Each structure stands twice: as C-alpha cells, then as structure tokens.
Amino acid sequence: MNDGSQAAADSSAAAAVDPILDVDGVTLQYKTKEHLITATYRVGFKVYPADRFVLLGPSGCGKSTLLKGVAGYLKPVEGNMRLKGVDIKDPGPDRVMVFQEFDQLLPWKTVKQNITFALMNGGRCSSQNEANDIAMEYIKKVKLDRFEDTYPHMLSGGMKQRVAIARGMAMEPDVLLMDEPFAALDALTRLQMQEELLQLWEDTHFTVLFVTHSIEEALIVGSRILVLSPHPGQVKAELNAHHLNHSNVGEPEFAALQQKIHNMLFADRILEDELVHEIVEAET
Amino acid sequence: MSNVPEIVVRSEFEAESIGDAVKADVARKLTPLERLVDMDGVRKFSILLALMIAWELYTRLSGVSELILPTFSATATAFYDALVNDQLLIMVKNSLTILVMGYAIGLVIATLLTTAAIMTRFGSDVLSTLTAMLNPLPAIALLPLALLWFGLGSSSIVFTLLHSVIWPVALNAHTGFMGVSDTQRMVGRNYGLRRVNYVTKLLIPAAFPSILMGLKIGWAYAWRTLIAAELVFGGAIADTSGTQSGGLGWFVFANQMDMRIPHVFAGLFTVILVGVIVESLIFTTIESKTIRRWGMQSS
Numbered sequence: 071m072n073d074g075s076q077a078a079a080d081s082s083a084a085a086a087v088d089p090i091l092d093v094d095g096v097t098l099q100y101k102t103k104e105h106l107i108t109a110t111y112r113v114g115f116k117v118y119p120a121d122r123f124v125l126l127g128p129s130g131c132g133k134s135t136l137l138k139g140v141a142g143y144l145k146p147v148e149g150n151m152r153l154k155g156v157d158i159k160d161p162g163p164d165r166v167m168v169f170q171e172f173d174q175l176l177p178w179k180t181v182k183q184n185i186t187f188a189l190m191n192g193g194r195c196s197s198q199n200e201a202n203d204i205a206m207e208y209i210k211k212v213k214l215d216r217f218e219d220t221y222p223h224m225l226s227g228g229m230k231q232r233v234a235i236a237r238g239m240a241m242e243p244d245v246l247l248m249d250e251p252f253a254a255l256d257a258l259t260r261l262q263m264q265e266e267l268l269q270l271w272e273d274t275h276f277t278v279l280f281v282t283h284s285i286e287e288a289l290i291v292g293s294r295i296l297v298l299s300p301h302p303g304q305v306k307a308e309l310n311a312h313h314l315n316h317s318n319v320g321e322p323e324f325a326a327l328q329q330k331i332h333n334m335l336f337a338d339r340i341l342e343d344e345l346v347h348e349i350v351e352a353e354t
Numbered sequence: 355m356s357n358v359p360e361i362v363v364r365s366e367f368e369a370e371s372i373g374d375a376v377k378a379d380v381a382r383k384l385t386p387l388e389r390l391v392d393m394d395g396v397r398k399f400s401i402l403l404a405l406m407i408a409w410e411l412y413t414r415l416s417g418v419s420e421l422i423l424p425t426f427s428a429t430a431t432a433f434y435d436a437l438v439n440d441q442l443l444i445m446v447k448n449s450l451t452i453l454v455m456g457y458a459i460g461l462v463i464a465t466l467l468t469t470a471a472i473m474t475r476f477g478s479d480v481l482s483t484l485t486a487m488l489n490p491l492p493a494i495a496l497l498p499l500a501l502l503w504f505g506l507g508s509s510s511i512v513f514t515l516l517h518s519v520i521w522p523v524a525l526n527a528h529t530g531f532m533g534v535s536d537t538q539r540m541v542g543r544n545y546g547l548r549r550v551n552y553v554t555k556l557l558i559p560a561a562f563p564s565i566l567m568g569l570k571i572g573w574a575y576a577w578r579t580l581i582a583a584e585l586v587f588g589g590a591i592a593d594t595s596g597t598q599s600g601g602l603g604w605f606v607f608a609n610q611m612d613m614r615i616p617h618v619f620a621g622l623f624t625v626i627l628v629g630v631i632v633e634s635l636i637f638t639t640i641e642s643k644t645i646r647r648w649g650m651q652s653s
Contacts, residue, residue: 141544163545174538177648178560178644187555221647
C-alpha cells in the first residue's frame with residue numbers, strides 16, 4: 071500500500087463520519103511548586119468512532135496530561151478540544167477515565183456497588199434495580215461474577231483493573247479514556263488483560279483513547295497510533311496498527327513497525343547526544 | 355579464570371501429569387482452641403483476669419494497708435454497694451449527659467471549622483493556627499475562666515468539654531480530607547459528583563479512617579476532662595443545681611474525703627469501665643463495620 075492510497079482512504083473515511091473527539095492545536099501547561107511546565111505544544115488529532123486510538127511516547131511527552139485535558143481536569147491554554155462538536159469544559163460521565171492506580175476503586179464499596187455508584191451518580195440510571203442489572207451484565211463480561219459482593223482490597227491488581235474497565239464500559243461513554251491501565255500489572259496479567267480488552271472491543275466496538283509508553287502494547291491494543299515527542303509533547307506521526315494484534319507479535323511486519331516507531335522516538339535521543347557532544351567539544 | 359563458576363547444564367524434564375492435592379492439606383479447618391485464641395474478646399479478657407488475680411494476691415500477701423490499696427474483692431464489694439446504695443448509675447448518667455452535650459456541640463463546631471478549612475485557604479490557615487495554639491492547652495485549665503464566665507453549673511463544664519473535643523476532631527478530619535488521593539478525587543468528579551454530593555459520597559468515606567480517629571481521641575479527651583472537672587468542681591455544681599447527685603468525678607472526690615478508699619477505687623474502676631464500654635461497643639463496632647471491612651485498616 072503506497073502513501074497516496076493511504077491518504078485517500080483516510081480522507082474518504084473522514085468524509086463519511088464525523089470524528090467523536092477533535093483535538094486541535096492544544097497546548098497544555100501545569101504548575102509545579104517552582105516551574106510552569108508546558109506538557110504539550112500545539113497537539114492535534116481526531117478520534118473517530120470505534121477507534122482504538124493510542125497516545126504513545128516516552129515519559130515527559132505529555133500523553134497523560136493530554137488525556138487529563140480530554141477528561142476535563144485541565145484546561146488548554148491554547149487550542150480547543152471538542153467532543154461531538156461541543157467544547158470540553160469539565161469532567162463528565164460522557165468521557166470515563168480508567169486510571170493506572172488501583173485505588174481508583176472506592177474501597178468502601180463492593181465491586182457491584184462501585185459500578186452502580188457510577189451509574190446512579192453519572193446519570194445513566196435512575197433506578198437502583200436497573201443499575202444492578204447493568205452492573206451484573208458488565209461484571210459477567212469481565213469474568214468477575216462470584217466477586218460482585220467483594221470489597222476491592224480482597225481483589226488482585228488485575229481483577230481491580232477489570233472492575234475499573236467494567237465500570238467505565240458500563241457507563242457507555244462516548245469515549246473511554248485509559249491512562250496506562252495495565253502498567254502496574256505483572257507481564258503475564260498484562261498480556262491477558264490486553265487480549266480481554268480486544269475481545270470486549272469486538273463486542274461493541276466502543277471508542278477508546280489509550281495512553282501507553284510501550285511500543286508493543288500500542289501496536290497490539292491500538293488501531294491508530296499517535297506518536298509524541300518529549301519536552302514538550304508534539305506530534306511526530308500518526309500511524310495505523312488496526313491490522314496487528316497478539317498473533318502478529320514477532321512477525322516481520324510487526325517488528326518493522328515497532329522498529330520504525332523506535333527509531334522515531336530515539337532519533338531525538340541521538341540528536342540530544344550529538345548536541346551534548348558539540349557543547350562539550352566547544353567548551354574544551 | 356578458573357575462579358569463575360561455569361553453568362552446569364542439566365537434562366530437561368516435563369511432569370507427565372500433576373496429581374490432585376489432598377484437600378485437607380490445602381485448606382484445614384482451624385481447631386476450636388485456635389479459633390478461641392483468635393477471638394479478641396477472649397484474649398483481652400484473660401489479660402484482665404490475670405491483672406485482677408495479681409492485684410488480689412499482692413494486697414493479701416504484702417499486707418498493705420486498706421487505706422493505701424484495698425484488695426480487689428473489697429473494691430468489687432464497694433462497687434456493688436455503690437451501685438445499690440449510692441446511686442452510682444445515676445451519677446454515671448449525669449456525667450454522660452453532660453459529656454454527650456459537650457461532644458455533640460463540639461462536633462458541630464468542628465464540622466463547621468473543617469468545612470471552612472477545606473473550602474478556602476483562609477479557613478485552612480485559621481484552623482491550623484487555632485489548633486496549634488489551643489490544642490496543647492489542657493481543657494481543665496480553662497475551667498476557672500469558664501466558672502467566671504458561665505457561673506457554677508453544667509454550662510461551664512460543657513464549655514471546657516468543647517475545647518477538648520473541637521481541636522482533635524477538626525484537625526484529624528482536616529488531615530483526612532487533605533490525604534484523599536488525587537485518583538479518587540478525579541474518579542468522583544468523573545462520575546459527576548459536585549459540591550455536597552462530592553463531600554458526602556466521596557471525601558467523607560475516603561477520609562473516614564482519620565475522621566474516626568479524631569472522634570475517638572475527642573471522646574477520650576472529653577471523658578478525662580469531664581471527670582477531672584467534676585473532681586474539682588463537681589460537688590459545688592451538684593449542690594447549686596440542687597440535685598445532690600453530681601457525677602462520677604464527684605463520687606470519687608466525696609468518697610476520698612470520707613476515707614472510703616474501696617469506694618474511691620470503685621469510682622475509678624467505673625470511669626475505666628465506661629471508657630472501655632464506649633471504646634469497645636461503639637467505636638470498635640463502627641470500625642469493624644466500616645474501615646476494617648473496606649480494608650482501609652488492617653484488623
């Protein structure tokens with residue numbers, strides 16, 4: 071497939087459907103005690119329905135900050151973010167976030183209550199019975215039936231993340247935001263969770279915006295990958311990976327794309343090293 | 355290079371089939387004795403029993419004067435006598451009534467202060483400054499002033515109780531709210547919690563271990579302060595209010611004046627007993643139904 075036909079395919083798809091999420095020229099800044107840090111600089115991308123859109127980059131590329139911006143926790147100093155054409159102002163249940171941290175589950179609620187709590191407060195359900203039914207449906211989907219009355223502290227890390235994903239999906243948000251949801255898991259559990267996420271996606275083709283720093287995870291989970299450069303985060307490339315999943319790991323195509331992204335991310339590193347060399351040489 | 359150990363290459367093997375583990379080896383039922391020892395009440399009661407026996411033995415064998423240290427059995431008899439003849443229960447009730455009043459008003463004020471502290475930076479500054487200033491001040495030291503302002507009566511004692519309740523409760527609650535994790539805050543906002551809902555459904559349960567700790571400390575401070583206040587001024591208060599009964603502290607004081615030492619011990623024992631009952635019945639129950647069940651405190 072050459073570049074021309076790729077671009078043509080893109081534009082025809084873009085003409086047929088409107089993007090769910092439109093991020094346009096967004097600069098995000100946040101303050102620490104001593105510094106004002108620019109996390110992303112004029113980043114733009116469009117997420118279409120059924121996308122498994124991955125924000126990929128090394129630490130410091132502002133991908134998590136970008137996700138927090140889309141979630142509504144952070145206001146851009148420049149540019150705008152629109153969900154279904156409406157400007158994002160505050161956090162809301164139309165964009166549910168799945169965090170990396172295990173304490174995202176409320177420890178004073180059982181697995182089921184954690185989900186019904188979200189459904190009732192997020193305005194998706196008005197009756198407790200309806201919320202219970204929906205909660206049980208999603209608990210079954212993530213294979214946690216029998217654990218619905220368990221408190222989160224009794225669950226393993228992988229199970230906690232499953233509950234968080236079930237809670238997010240039960241809300242049926244316009245876009246599910248996932249902030250390195252598997253990063254705190256062990257390698258075997260992570261692999262299993264990635265597969266399960268893809269299976270869940272097969273059912274309803276929900277839209278996901280997924281943050282990761284692992285190239286392999288991006289290729290497996292993502293259908294489209296936005297590669298970001300660090301300090302501040304800027305768009306390096308947007309690539310397709312919809313044809314790749316676990317079964318392709320180790321195949322030449324998978325490896326080639328992996329290498330390509332690897333080179334993109336490390337090109338900076340080499341430049342920085344050369345720069346340092348030049349400075350050192352100039353000084354001596 | 356003969357010092358470097360070489361890898362020893364061994365032959366590989368795969369287990370053909372894995373037999374079922376015998377059930378009893380994987381999970382064994384605890385014996386009755388093991389379960390008995392696991393019960394909190396049983397363990398603590400045996401400590402109490404040991405203390406009582408040691409007390410009785412020491413007083414009997416050493417021949418110490420009854421006026422210095424009465425025997426355990428004499429104290430127990432005095433306790434029974436006080437229950438039947440000296441209206442001990444009414445005194446406990448008098449003390450607890452004042453305590454509950456002071457505690458309740460204290461909680462309301464502490465809630466207001468904490469609310470101000472989490473809403474505004476000014477409120478937070480006010481709370482931390484006031485706490486730093488007033489928390490180290492013993493409540494009983496305020497009693498002379500309180501008597502001057504409010505006169506001889508239960509309102510003076512309630513005032514000193516307020517002082518002993520407000521600071522620990524407000525300080526602990528505030529610390530608890532500050533410690534609620536960012537992730538949980540973001541989760542709450544994500545699912546549309548705002549203002550009052552955000553506080554009642556997210557912040558309070560998330561900060562509950564600290565809040566409960568504050569409530570416990572506040573209760574203990576208040577109880578101590580109350581007994582001390584009654585010890586010093588309880589008789590005067592009882593006389594002017596015309597009830598002639600006073601509280602527990604007054605019971606201890608009056609019996610010491612009459613040299614009824616076993617009754618003094620019985621009074622102190624009652625002070626401890628009320629403390630233990632409140633701690634184990636009320637607070638431990640709340641703990642086991644909330645933070646322990648939620649895994650926010652190990653049991």
